Amino acid sequence: MIQNLSKLLFIFCFSIASEDKLIEGFYVDVNSKDSINLKKDENNYTLEFSNGNFVLFTSQDGTIASKNSFIDGFSTLKIINNQTFEVHDKKSNEVLGKYKLYAKPSWLLRLIQILASGALLISIFQAYLKVNKIWKRRTITEVANSISIVASLLGFAVIVPFLLNSLFISQDYLSAGKSMIGLFLALLFSLISSGYFLEENRGKSLVKLLLNALSAEKSESADLITSMVRPKGAKKIIDILHKLAAIDDDVAQEEIDLINDFAEKWRISIPELIPGKPDEVTNLVELKALVQSYLDEGPDIAVAEGLVDLINLMAEADDEVTPEEAMAVSEFTGMISHYVSMEKGGEVQMFEVSIVPQGEEQIKAVREILPELDVVDDRGGKVFKVGKYFSEDYAEAVCKKYIALGLYSGATKVKVDLS
Known part of the structure; x- marks a missing residue:
């Protein structure tokens, strides 16, 4: 048994x-x-x-x-x-x-396999969320223009080979399912980016819409790269060069060529410049304010230092440096040096303009002209401190303005600690 x-x-x-x-x-x-x-x-x-x-x-x-x-x-x-x-x-x-x-x-590995087995469901849910967000906005022009038609079409080139491999070679139907979802999204985004759902494109053929979208994107294809290589405040640099060219009341062709070269390099659209007498004469005070506005944006030190060379190059473009250009170049060089010194720390040399009134009548006159200034005691006398400037030429020009009004004015070299 x-x-x-x-x-x-x-x-x-x-x-x-x-x-x-x-x-x-x-x-x-x-x-x-x-x-x-x-x-x-x-x-x-x-x-x-x-x-x-x-x-x-x-x-x-x-x-x-x-x-x-x-x-x-x-x-x-x-x-x-x-x-x-x-x-x-x-x-x-x-x-x-x-x-x-x-x-x-x-x-x-078992955990990864479990997660992978649920990847198809997650992919379906993810695709739904993407489509749900954009579907009701498909008829908005800005939405259509914000999607790259080239990237959408490239989705087909990437996904189709993987789909064929999953179906006929590896027989991995899970991956094939995810590829099918990818194809659906590529198709949908291609239609939206081509403007297929826009009201103004109703009746137009899909081929024509695709060609128009590709043509429009061609002009924008380098925008990201350009924005990465374009220096900070590039538009203001062009404006500075433009105003600097007109400071002597004459814009030379060489100066226009230099401005156009940088505008084209940085992909900045500017109006056509004509050599000769400018439509608007540059005010040195306004130009100085523009340079200061550019520096207030905090450009890289290397770019700011490069602007000094660019300003000098601009002034010498027509092989003639006028007194106005020389004064502007000197002042702006000092301003930029001041900015660089502030970033690095240390001392910078400046020129302080003072008005020394000769009696009570001139004190009253200065207070009427410059009410924001206070009289101070300096070197045994009463003095009005007008301001500090970066170039001696610019400081002397400021002094001449007050001397012309009958006031005694002078410039003194001073050192300013920026650390």
Whole structure:
């Protein structure tokens, strides 16, 4: 009785063993030592090779056969036990490889596999959120113009090869599903960016809309790169050069060429400049305020120092430096040096203009002209401090303005600590 039970138990165990299912994990070929990753789904097995290729084996009529080519042809998979299997040629039954389990997937890998299996659902939800946000705005011109038609069309070039690989080579239908979602989004964004849903484009052919969108984007294709290489405050630099060219009441062709070169380089649109007498004479005080406004924006030190060379180049463009240009260049060079010194710390040399009144009548006159100034005691007398300037020429020009009014004025060299 016990003997019979032992035989039955042996037969039962043998039958279970014969129906073993392979354990998921990493297998190695006992001969070539090539490793593969085996994944299972019910009675289906996927072999993933180190080069990225996949072979899918499906159980049908008691035979586990490949659905795509294994090496040079179709093959069958024979399970020896739950940790060993062989791959046979389907026609000759020749053993192509014998594989044994050498590592089970870690908990981290299993977690990744679980997350990957839910990736399709997440992708569908993500696509819905993208479409839901933009769908009700598809008829707005600004929305259509904000989407790159080139990037949308390139989506097809990227996704289609992956879709074909997933369908016909690796048979990875999960990846194929995600590629299909990507294709749908690429199609939708291509239609929106072409202006297909805009009211003013109703009745126009899709081909014409695509060509128009591509043409419009061509002119904008370098905007991002240009904004990255364009110096900070480039528009103000062009304005400074333009006003500096007109400071001597004569704009030379060489100065216009220099302005146009930088405007074209920085992709800044400016009105056509005509050589000769300018429409508007530059006021030195206004130009100084423009330079200060540019420096207040906080340009890079290297760019600010480069502006000094640019201003000098502008003044010498027509091979003639007028007194007005020389004064402006001197003052602006000092202003920029002051800015650089403030950024780096240290001392800068400046010229302080003072008015020294000769009696009470002149004190009253100065207070009427410059009510914001206070009289101070300096060097044993009453003095009005007008201001500090960066160039001696500019300071002297300020002094001459007050001397012309009958006031005694002079410039003194001072050092200002900026640390």
